[in-house]
Amino acid sequence: MYILAIESSCDETSVSIIKDGQEEISTVILSQMDTHANYGGVVPEIASRMHVENITLVIDEALKKANMKMTDIDAFAVTYGPGLIGSLLVGLMAAKTLAFIYNKPLIPVHHIAGHIYANNLVKRLEFPLIALVVSGGHTELIYMKEDYSFEKLGSTLDDAVGEAYDKVARVINVPYPGGPLVDKLAFDGKDTYDLPVPLNDDSYNFSFSGLKSAVINLAHNERQKGNEINVANMACSFQNRVVYILVKKTMKALKDYNVKNLIVAGGVAANKGLREALTKACNDESVNLIIPSLKYCTDNAAMIGVAAYYAYKLGRVAGLDLNAKAVTTLE
């Protein structure tokens, strides 16, 4: 079964063709990052405008790369949420139009289900598993006993981890997008700053706004005293706290639920500090760890096409009145 999937929830226009949920036939990702960098972050209206300008070009490119025709496609899948509503709508309308004119199933995919199923491109998921979802909008621990069964164990109470990275980057004058650069700088620095470990308790929840504020206050105080902060050391100190708490709570969830499979999903899965720490912890505990290759950590339609296959097998198809949702729970 060939699924053509569309993802446009934020600032990437992406189209992918996936065979049977595991084989990537073609993927095209058009990133708008360079444009949004001018504004220090994603501007929703600009993102929507760029999606509508590029959507058919990206669809066409994905078909050409696959050497396929639209009539070879068995179903159309699309991210319906969560995300920027104007951006989501472009992908959604394109997918609905294609499903309508070719009279094929329309499969709605939750963006986070997509990130989770990106791991299925590495290796067929083995259940039960724990998924650590870490991105600019999400920080969650999810227990999956089978395909498309998502039990949320905990989540962030305030900022998402990627959001905290971007805000800390701004405070220490690291340009947008800050997350990857802070990660890189962390490896050049030492853990010299006295920062708190955030929400270091027995729950599966996270909190990053306190840690972020601690960085802001520390930087502010140093500057008041006329001292420049050591950017690499601050990046290292911040990243160490973040990675510590993410790894600690993830390993606790694995142990408590007696699960031996861990997958990591979302943009922050590209973070080298986190990848290394999780790899080591999983080795020590004999846990099977899957992390998507770097290109599937950020937003892409391949993961949507993979998730769509398993959604379709469970009968999850939508009507032509499917709408986009800025906020929606994973279920």
Place this chain on the structure above:
Amino acid sequence: MKYLFIDSATTNLVVAIIKDGKISYIYNKNEGHDTSGKMMPILAEAFSSSCLAPKDIDKIFVVTGPGSFTGIRVGLTVAKTMAYALNIPIVPISSLEVMASGLPGTALINARRGYVFAGSYDKNLNNIYPDSYMFMSDSLEKPYISYDNFDFTVEKPIVDVLKIIKKHENDLAVNPHTLKPNYLKLTEAEERFYDKADR
């Protein structure tokens, strides 16, 4: 010839199918919300009640703006995708011309803070005051035609799809890949960005 007409730029949604110079289906309602949810079911109904399939369409006429940014994108994405996938010629139409199609005058869309999208059309649909984003001015030709409320008198638009099609039937089709919305206005972020660059 069989034509599809789509206008989702204003609060008034129009979807029409024209068969050999006659309207075989029209949805023309000023309900103003959930265009994204309603669009495809209406389109499906348009085709089934006209006993046509999307591939039977010879030309698509789509409104590219000005108006609601999101509304424009909903209709344009559908039209572009269909035109591209089925290789159907596509022709862009002005939302203001649609509003003035049944009653000549100046079509207005409220763009807030005293600003409007405005365009004046004569009875032959010539755009005598070009479509603009501007501060509202008394000098624009009356009557004023709008779906929106203003503190002056406006006439409700009368949509004459056949007249619009007749006028644009032989317009050159554009490449669906490069067909863009006609917002007539930068985003606020871009306005600030270029302001800063100018100073």
